[in-house]
Amino acid sequence: MTRKFFLTTAILSALAFGSAPVLANDVHIDQFGFGNAAGGAQAGIANTIGVFQDGVFNTSVTQQNGVGNLGVTGQSGFNNNADLLQNGHFNEAGVGQFGANHNAILTQDGHGNVAAGVQVGNGCDADVAQAGAGNVAAFVQSCP
Numbered sequence: 001m002t003r004k005f006f007l008t009t010a011i012l013s014a015l016a017f018g019s020a021p022v023l024a025n026d027v028h029i030d031q032f033g034f035g036n037a038a039g040g041a042q043a044g045i046a047n048t049i050g051v052f053q054d055g056v057f058n059t060s061v062t063q064q065n066g067v068g069n070l071g072v073t074g075q076s077g078f079n080n081n082a083d084l085l086q087n088g089h090f091n092e093a094g095v096g097q098f099g100a101n102h103n104a105i106l107t108q109d110g111h112g113n114v115a116a117g118v119q120v121g122n123g124c125d126a127d128v129a130q131a132g133a134g135n136v137a138a139f140v141q142s143c144p
Contacts, residue, residue: 025049025064033058040064040071040084047071047086055080058097066091069108077102088113095119095126099143102126110135119143 025042029051036053040062047064050072060073062084071084072094080097082104091108095117102119104126113130116138124143 044069062086082106091130097124099124102143
């Protein structure tokens, strides 16, 4: 009995550790320039954060709670700020900011929501909030 117990425990442990990467959260950050900052938090499984920043004093913060959320930020320029907040399952949010002094806040509470963006120029502000399931939002701005 003890031998079977230890053998079963060993097999279950091996399976659990072997499948961990499939359920793991991922973070990918590439930064070029000076004074850029990226951070965030993940709770749940199979969430992904991607950040690309090229320029000076750009900031990106992504928080994810749930399963299978994707949050992507790409910023090029000076003094841009992006905050992505995702609660739920299989939400996708992305923002690309080019230029200077942009602020973007994308908030998703629910399941299967999609939020996108692009801001070009100087001083654009975007605040997108989604609650529920299956919502889709897209914005493009060209501020002076």
